[in-house]
Amino acid sequence: MTSTPAELPESVVLAEGEGGLPVVRVATAVATGEVYLHGAHVTAWTPAGSDPVIWMSGESRFTPGEAIRGGIPICFPWFGAGREPGLAPPPHGFARLAGWRLLGAEERDGEVTVTLRLTDADTAGVKAAAAWPHPFTATYAVTFGRELTVALTVENTGDAEISFEEALHTYLAVADVRTTAVQGLDGATYLDKAPGAGPDHVTQEGDVTFTEETDRVYASSGTVVVVDGGSGRRIGIAKEGSANTVVWNPWVDKAAAMPDFGDDEWPAMVCVETANALDDAVVLAAGQRHTMTARYTVTR
Numbered sequence: 001m002t003s004t005p006a007e008l009p010e011s012v013v014l015a016e017g018e019g020g021l022p023v024v025r026v027a028t029a030v031a032t033g034e035v036y037l038h039g040a041h042v043t044a045w046t047p048a049g050s051d052p053v054i055w056m057s058g059e060s061r062f063t064p065g066e067a068i069r070g071g072i073p074i075c076f077p078w079f080g081a082g083r084e085p086g087l088a089p090p091p092h093g094f095a096r097l098a099g100w101r102l103l104g105a106e107e108r109d110g111e112v113t114v115t116l117r118l119t120d121a122d123t124a125g126v127k128a129a130a131a132w133p134h135p136f137t138a139t140y141a142v143t144f145g146r147e148l149t150v151a152l153t154v155e156n157t158g159d160a161e162i163s164f165e166e167a168l169h170t171y172l173a174v175a176d177v178r179t180t181a182v183q184g185l186d187g188a189t190y191l192d193k194a195p196g197a198g199p200d201h202v203t204q205e206g207d208v209t210f211t212e213e214t215d216r217v218y219a220s221s222g223t224v225v226v227v228d229g230g231s232g233r234r235i236g237i238a239k240e241g242s243a244n245t246v247v248w249n250p251w252v253d254k255a256a257a258m259p260d261f262g263d264d265e266w267p268a269m270v271c272v273e274t275a276n277a278l279d280d281a282v283v284l285a286a287g288q289r290h291t292m293t294a295r296y297t298v299t300r
């Protein structure tokens, strides 16, 4: 069922966004938010009385075939370069480069859930989709309210086993990453992907703090809290169906090397990603489905 704009609740509008791309905008008494059909990409969520929680780059492209920079990119069906040769480029899979279908939007108790879908049949012509030629249905439910909940369900619609990686690659707005800490990963092991880091798994001691480029894939299925020392805000991220938490900030050199990321923007963001990657890739037998959920809560 595809909703026409006429069937959407009054709090939801399907509009033309940046670059002429279709965007679903939500405005209720408790929150505003938006999600582009391109990549099913959430680009905003602001609970009433709060500053924007989701960070967007001022240099982002809004172009078919290119990823939006900031927001919540969906990485699927591979993460980074992928686990097999021949998947990337592009990194992080093709889901963030594809146009998703709007299935509908529903308002309940002041919260609005927008549902989008991508299937293998929708990926003809999408960069690198042919590198992962498996039947699937991906359904993404985004609930904008006092909390933000994003749930990605992937179903294996073929008759052979599939395996995939996935990440909800959320860019969170912070006053300054240098005075930000991520709590909840103490004792977790991580793979360090930053330049110069060794291949071994390392154990986190205490909070994660930021003094250089940080790019880590943690083995962790627990809740984390981003403590923003500059503003006093705390962003909680609770999750289900996810074995990994990725923490990323590009710092000076990588920011400068990315054409769609401002050279001076890196202090204002941190990515805390809800993921199943590398050895924790999801394996689905024919007909099976898997849901990965992340729920964001803001407190001061």
Ligand code: BG6
Pocket: 067, 080, 091, 092, 169, 193, 215, 216, 246, 248, 273
């Ligand atoms: C992170 C990766 O998840 O995403 C980093 O761990 C990567 O290595 C970052 O640089 C951004 O990726 P991209 O493809 O959006 O530039």
